[in-house]
Amino acid sequence: MTIRFERVSKFFGDVAALDELDLSVSDGELLVLVGPSGCGKSTALRVLAGLEQPTSGRVLVSDRDITSLPPHRRDVAMVFQDLALYPHMTSRQNIGFGPRIRREPADEVRRRTEEVARQLGLDGLLDRYPDQLSGGQQQRVALARAMVRAPQAYLMDEPLSDLDVQLRLRARTEIVELHRSIGATTIYVTHDQAEAMTMGDRIAVLASGRLQQVGTPAQVYDEPANRFVAGFLGSPPMNLVPGGGVLGGEPDTVVGVRPEDISIAADRFPADGFRAEVALVESLGSETVLSVRCEDGTRLAVRTGPRSPYRANATIALSVDPGRRHIFDRDSGMRR
Amino acid sequence: MTTRQVERSSWAFLLPYALGTLVLVLIPAVLTLRYAFTDFTGLGSPQFTGLDNLRRLRDDPFFAASLQASAFHVAMAVPLRLFAAVALGLLLAAPRRGGRWYRVAVYLPTVVPDIALALLFLWVLNPIYGPLNQVLGAVGLPQPTWLATPWGARVGVVLMLAFPIGEAFLVVLATRRAISNRLYEAAALEGCTPWRQLVHITLPLLAPVLVLLAIRDTVVMLQVSFVPAYLLTDGGPGNATLYLPVYIYDQAFEFFGFGYSAMITLALIAITLALVAVQVLLVRRWRVLR
Known part of the structure; x- marks a missing residue:
């Protein structure tokens, strides 16, 4: 599905977290939203998910205006920075939580939970609680919880930032491969420019709530549109x-x-x-x-x-x- | 400081509390255990009477009435107080305009001394000019004579004790605030309604604290019913509010039956332990905590 932000602004009091954001994501694309902390990238994702209402502007999904739809009617799954696993539920219950809430048949929930768990290598870990899992395993449970829904789009809000470097590099590749095999539109938010460069089909650079540049990693790196982008990307x-x-x-x-x-x-x-x-x-x-x-x-x-x-x-x-x-x-x- | 010195100074810090526990808890407990098997009246030297007090307890109709009064009291007061603390704690945990004033209002009755609260409730529950009956009358509901009837008195005491819930309220509030908002957002994305968020997320995560509060409140309600009962009803009418602490007090200081009152005290301790044990067993059985 395609996603389009049309002149979306979001104010918290006098502070503009998003300032007239115009951005399109094409079907099946992995777009990375990157910028320093406080640049509005998470807000953009939350507006798209329906967790925040924009102050002005529209959000369109597959050319349909979804600005006023409640979160669960948008058919998007989100992976949060702190993963937001339910600490009192096992991996199996965490992954199956959404389908159970939507009253899908128990057999079907069980089958899909196990299928997704197998895909992510969580086989033996389904009956463990989050505090019995390593950081990387927790991250995969969070991913499985998003995948079990087979959503039209994935929204990922810095899901790797709490992992250590080694694990982060591996998880980065895994997410890109997963995206290739599933093919769903994905917006990935990060403040890490290396993650942006390596993962994105395209990169959108945000600063102070404003979109600075969108393009392929090569375009943004080789022809930065302004001084901010020039200084932000590259290490x-x-x-x-x-x-x-x-x-x-x-x-x-x-x-x-x-x-x-x-x-x-x-x-x-x-x-x-x-x-x-x-x-x-x-x-x-x-x-x-x-x-x-x-x-x-x-x-x-x-x-x-x-x-x-x-x-x-x-x-x-x-x-x-x-x-x-x-x-x-x-x-x-x-x-x- | 060496480890040894640290150890020595930590004992020094503990000393006042250890002394307090010894003088105010342990020694009276041992004395109670001893007196329970004597005819001690507070005068003269106690004579060992074997199991006489226990037999007397078995056949004492006042003890049976007292037990019943305490049982009804705990059964009504603990759920009501817990419900009020959880409902208000969850309601006022979210940041909202003027929230702090509501939180102060909920906590305030807890700092009011029991005696003042009891005197206040004598007025509140007054059948003729008390505000409660005036409100009930205004909306066309029956106006009970409260403290003049056995059940009116029991409910009246419970009503009074439904207000000093500040501690449980604060614990619930703090526990709810420690739960990450992301959990609720993740649930909202799945179409989880606020009611089901309460059932599937909030209550399970509050469970350990609720268990603790329930056990604590059971213990407290078995004991602190003394002041309101003494001031509001003096055990009556017809022994309806002759809670165990009231009966113990009466036996000890009205009838100078220290030996017998020590035996009732032992019974109260045994009942408290049994109730707590049942709660712990149920919690394990129902897997409230994992």
């Missing part, structure tokens, strides 16, 4: 330097360049480059991030390969391919 983030500085550009601009697009010249005094002193070397194993200080005091992050030969206090020469630069308007922040 370490894009270097942003006032125009006329070491990265060139007009004075009324801000010039951005990604750490991996700065090359370290073999020649210590290249014609088109500039010199900088290495301030800090961060080796991440597969890559090395140098934090350098240019002669005019500008700080830049430079990404280079593993086993970097550079040491702190060394002077190196850097150059930037002009085509790799991103030029933003100094005042509006928009891409030029």
Whole structure:
């Protein structure tokens, strides 16, 4: 099913959690809503689920206005950040809770519960209570509870944020594979830009309740629409330097360049480059991030390969391919 | 501080309470146990009388009446008080405008001394000029003479005790507030109505606390019926409110039958333990707690 937000605003008192959000999600797509905390991404999801009423605007599902429908009539399933498992129910009761509430036949509930549990590898865990499960297992029970309903759309509100890093990476892949096999429209909310980049068919970047940019991960990464998106995606983030500085550009601009697009010249005094002193070397194993200080005091992050030969206090020469630069308007922040 | 020092100072902190327990609970308990098998009157030295007091208890019509009064009292007061505390606690747990004033209002009767509350209820329950009967009369309901009839008196005492429920109310309120709102949102997404949310989520999650409150209230209701009964009804009419604590007091301080009253006290303790045991067994049986 398709989902469309039409000029949706949500105010809490004077604070706009969502400010005229326009966003479409196509059928079967996995769209990641990403932004810093407080940017309105969870609110967007809750408005779509029917847990919050928008102050203005409409939400359409498959071209039908559902803005005033109660949550359970929207045929969406939600996975919450804290998972919201019922602590007094076993996995089986948790997964079967919705169908039982809707008075579906017990046999059918049992069959579907077991089927979904098998799909998610929860076979032996159905009679355990949430506090007898590991974080990853709890997360899968929450997912199973959403799946047992076979909803038209899945809404996931940072479901992996409480897992440890190892588990999060694995669960990330599992969710993407699950989405491929089920094919239901999914909106996934996260503040983690790496999760956004790796999971989404498309990414929607939100800040202060406003949509900053929507596009494929490559589009958003390679052609950020404004300074915020440029600085938010990528780790370490894009270097942003006032125009006329070491990265060139007009004075009324801000010039951005990604750490991996700065090359370290073999020649210590290249014609088109500039010199900088290495301030800090961060080796991440597969890559090395140098934090350098240019002669005019500008700080830049430079990404280079593993086993970097550079040491702190060394002077190196850097150059930037002009085509790799991103030029933003100094005042509006928009891409030029 | 070394572990030893910490241990020593923690004993020092415990000492006043240990002393209090010893002097106010343990020693009287041991004395009660001893006096229960004597003819002690408070004067002279007690003579050991074997099981005489127990036989007297068996054949005492006042004890039977007292037992009945206490049983009815607990059966009415505990469910009503618990229901009121849970209903008000759940109702006022949600943030709402003016909520704090309602919460204060619910808690307030708990800080009023028993005696003041009893005097207040003498007025409330007055058949002629009491506000309760005036309200009942205004809406065309019968106006009982309350404390003048056996059942009127029993219900009157229960009504009074339906107000000082602040502690249970606070416990329910706090427990409800600790339940994550997400659970209710997840249920709402499944089409779970507020009533079924109460049945499937709130009450099961409150269950451990409710069990505790029920047991505690049973113990309390067996004991604190003393002040209202003494002030409102003095055990009457016709022994309808001669609750066990009232009868114990009468035996000990009106008739100077300390030996016999000690035996009734033992009976009260045994009954309390038995009721609590039954509750615990039922809780296990019905798997209220997992």
